[in-house]
Amino acid sequence: MSGTAALLVVAFMPPLGPFIPGGGPSTKIQGGEAAEVDTVAREFLSAFCKNDRDAIRGMLPTKTSALYGPCLFGKMPVLGNPRVEGRTAAVDFEGPMADSALPGRGMIVLRHVEQDGLRAWRVRQLYWYEELPPEARLPERSRTEDDKAQEPSVVQAAQEFLSAWLAGDHESMSRLTFRWWEVSRRRPGWVRLIGVDVQAHPAGRDERRVEFVARLRLAGLMAKSVRGRLWVVREGDSWRVRPLTFAFFF
Numbered sequence: 001m002s003g004t005a006a007l008l009v010v011a012f013m014p015p016l017g018p019f020i021p022g023g024g025p026s027t028k029i030q031g032g033e034a035a036e037v038d039t040v041a042r043e044f045l046s047a048f049c050k051n052d053r054d055a056i057r058g059m060l061p062t063k064t065s066a067l068y069g070p071c072l073f074g075k076m077p078v079l080g081n082p083r084v085e086g087r088t089a090a091v092d093f094e095g096p097m098a099d100s101a102l103p104g105r106g107m108i109v110l111r112h113v114e115q116d117g118l119r120a121w122r123v124r125q126l127y128w129y130e131e132l133p134p135e136a137r138l139p140e141r142s143r144t145e146d147d148k149a150q151e152p153s154v155v156q157a158a159q160e161f162l163s164a165w166l167a168g169d170h171e172s173m174s175r176l177t178f179r180w181w182e183v184s185r186r187r188p189g190w191v192r193l194i195g196v197d198v199q200a201h202p203a204g205r206d207e208r209r210v211e212f213v214a215r216l217r218l219a220g221l222m223a224k225s226v227r228g229r230l231w232v233v234r235e236g237d238s239w240r241v242r243p244l245t246f247a248f249f250f
Contacts, residue, residue, distance in 0.1 A: 037200040037232055040239045041210045044230065048246075049193040049216070051185045060181065061240045064170040066233050069242060070204060071165040074098045079108075082154045083140065084147035087112040089121060089154040093162075101201075101209055101229075102128045108158045111178040112150075121150075121157035122178035126245055181243050192217045206234040 040059060047055035061067045077095030089112070094105040106128035110121045142148040157176065164172035195215040203209035209231055216224045230246045232239045 034200060036239050037208050037210060038198050040232055040241060041198050041200070041212060041230060042196050044241045044246075045196055045212065045214055046193050049191050049214075053181055053184055056181050056243070059241050060243055061233055061235050063235060064174050066235050066240065067242060068165065068170050068173050068244070069207060069231065069233060070098070071162075071168070072097055072099045072102060072245065073162060073166060076159075076162055076166060079155055079158055081140075082142075082151040084142045084150045084154060086147070089150065091154055091158045093158075097128075099203065099209075101203075103130050105129065107132075108161070110154055110157055111180075113178055121154050123158065123161045123176055123244070124178040124180055177244065190219045192220070194223075200232075203231060208232050208239070 044056065044059050047059065074096035077093040080092050080094075082089065082091040089110045091108050091110070092105070093108060097104055106126065108123055109125045109127075111124045112119060113122050114120075115122075142151060161173060161176045164170075164176065193214060194217050196212055198210055198212045200208045200210045209229060211227075211229050213225055213227050216226065218224055228246075231242045233242060234240075
């Protein structure tokens with residue numbers, strides 16, 4: 001599980017084929033609100049493709065409760081298949097979702113960080129899928145004994161994060177999060193966003209689920225379309241994007 005893969009794995013549905021919105025409420029957002037949600041979704045995707053972390057941070061919720069929102073799981077899912085490669089890990093989940101738009105399975109990606117002088121696993125991203133896309137390029141198992149020894153800690157970290165989410169304990173979730181958007185990264189010159197189609201749907205009070213198709217050009221040559229989703233939340237007079245459940249694969 002290379003560092004590159006860890007940066008590119010960020011929650012979404014399979015990349016090819018026609019744009020088919022997810023399940024759940026099918027009512028589209030109309031009027032001025034639709035334009036606002038459309039704009040922030042497009043700006044966020046553009047910033048992500050440029051790896052513009054400064055712009056991304058400016059589009060995120062400022063309140064912890066808005067950053068995470070209501071739990072998307074109906075109950076604690078079954079966790080399995082933990083695997084580790086160095087400082088990156090993943091564990092699969094399967095179970096009922098509170099949001100009917102989501103498949104009942106997916107993956108949690110974690111990062112090994114140093115915090116208060118201690119090494120610990122922190123949740124970097126959650127994403128849902130019907131079938132794992134080949135772009136993920138994630139290993140099926142831990143390959144070294146040192147990595148295998150970390151597997152129980154990975155599962156425990158994922159469980160603690162999900163338990164906090166189910167309990168609505170956003171402060172604990174924040175403590176258990178690897179805040180990837182605060183880490184500076186060089187902008188990838190090989191990815192260019194050339195167009196986006198978006199559809200926004202109600203997902204709760206002051207929340208919208210945005211299904212999108214992003215059209216990319218890779219290395220200046222290859223065209224690629226990917227389908228994904230993100231959640232936006234109204235905070236004050238602005239719509240902002242939740243970073244842990246943002247869905248995308250290059």
